[in-house]
Amino acid sequence: MAFQNELPPNTAARHQGRMAYLDDRFLPRTVLGPLWEQAQESSLVMRLGQRVPVSYGETVMPVSAVEPEVGQVGTGTSFAEREGHVKPVTGVAWGHTSFAPIKLAGIITVSEEFSNIDPQGLNSTLQTKLANAIGRGVDLAVFHGRRPDTGGELLGIEQNGFVAKTTKKIELADKDPRVPAGSPLRQQLIDGWELVANERLNMNAWAVDPLFRPKLVAAMDPQGRALFGGEVDLAAQRSSLLGLPAEYGRAVSGQVGTYAGDRCRIFGGDWSRCLFGFADAVRIKKSTEGVVTVGDQTVNLWQTNQVALLIEVTFGWLVDPRAFVKFELPAPATAADSEDSTTTSSSRSRRSTAA
Template sequence: MAQTDATKTSDFSGFLKPEIAQNYFEQARKSSSVMQLARQIPLGINGQEIPYSTSKATAAWVSEAGQKPTTESGLALKSIKPHKIAAISVVSAEVVRANPGNYMQILRDDIAEAFALAFDAAALHGTSTPFGAYIDQSSKSVEIGTTTKPNGGVFGDVVAGLKLLTDAGKKLTGFAFDRKVEPSFLGAVDNNGRPLFVDTPLAETTAAITPGRLIGRPAFLGDNLATAVVTGTPNTGGIVGYGGDWSQVVWGAVGGISYKVSTEASVTLNGSLVSLFENNLVAILAEAEYGLLINDVDAFTKFTDNT
């Protein structure tokens, strides 16, 4: 949310130490389902160009002494460029000295999560996206709860999503679901009575993401992946998950999340420009540069819960 006033000691604030800035990026990566499933590539400040196949070489049978056919493969380039994301927090100088309640540790985690949520919202829903294509543009969709219990229930819904992909010549390499579907998954079994979703907790995995497996593929349950809910029914509505070929998505970052600290700049608070020096305030700017390229939005199936 937009800041309307400087954080004061009464608000339990603190000071960001330079030596922990790099850890921001690691926390953001672990909090993003898209970053977990997609491939990370090196990304420079000028971006990258990625070759992709437009046509494949073919072969044909020939008779004895017959003419051999010619063939070729076609290639083209797609560009991935970094885009900046940023946040500024303003605290009083007294907060810097007192550091009550270890507020800056909390702020660090909040900024990391905010960057991850903004990245996922852009990649999945196109929310304020600077990247172009986003996964909600896929034409494939399955409603959770469509398959009757005798025909597989939720397990059948997931398999129906797989079928949409295989019928189109696509692959399914993993899933990303909003945590609101976890009760449905935990109460569902496959046709052999085995749990549909099997969690695989890792020691280095944060609580923001629950890793597991779904029909033999890696799956992640996370927060804030779903679209807007239906009015009056907070547990249902909109898109609640995705399954698809995550090799069609690449992302990169120019370094980690960096920051600057200033006591002399001016910052807009509650619509007015405020002098930090004049008001004895400290501003902390956190920013990062991410790039994202989705090669094929129809390599994904959306799972909805509108009923």
């Protein structure tokens, strides 16, 4: 079959050089390109997750199904009861899981005049902006399974999973009957930690949306003391929350690119269950003679004196949603809720007047 924009001959018997024709046997299993430091600094996933080797094809990872265990030798504690007795035999078993990478890419064009004059250094910042775009693309993929340019769902990632796919949810309500005075936030975070602990997993870090940072700073106990005390450094990308590291990034709520995001403000979990890796290097290509197609429009760069910068990377990830808990803001009140509230208030008022 012919693949996208493949020139003839393009049949299975004779075709152009495309990775899509290759069997996984031809693809390296442990190729790992270097990360661009700028992309790494901007990415929440790269700060929290665990980096692993990823190939261009399918990456297969062994998973322990049965752990070896030890037992007592003999029938008691004395030498006579221990010496010469048969040692117990244990066993082990493995399963496996697999995932495949996706390619992230973007093209930006400028006029040749813009490139040469570089007004206010704007053209010089484009490479940094593109590197940051890769970081945001990685984050939105791993946290929400979406793409920043359109906000749409990523395709073919059923095996990869994403953090927001967790079924463990805690509502960040302003009131909690268990906490009659002060902020209930500490109790809510502990409730979420317990959900992860019940899976026999180790909560080891938080991912927090910067939008929620003022709430953390303002949270008080009944005596008016800060729940999460200590000097507050608003410039820091990392702090601590209940003794665990907390990293801040917009990918938590998903408000990245054109995606509107959701009501999530904090993720907690076992981040060793968030694996990511790169099959090649984050790289930029420059062209002044190619053509760029967007929809039905094709533009010749050479004929129109334009310069195109392309950034791309092939990366993969694997997330176990069971290892995470999602802390969400309450759903906004609907008109029906307001009407019910008004009716209830009126009813109470009538009962009070009658009394």
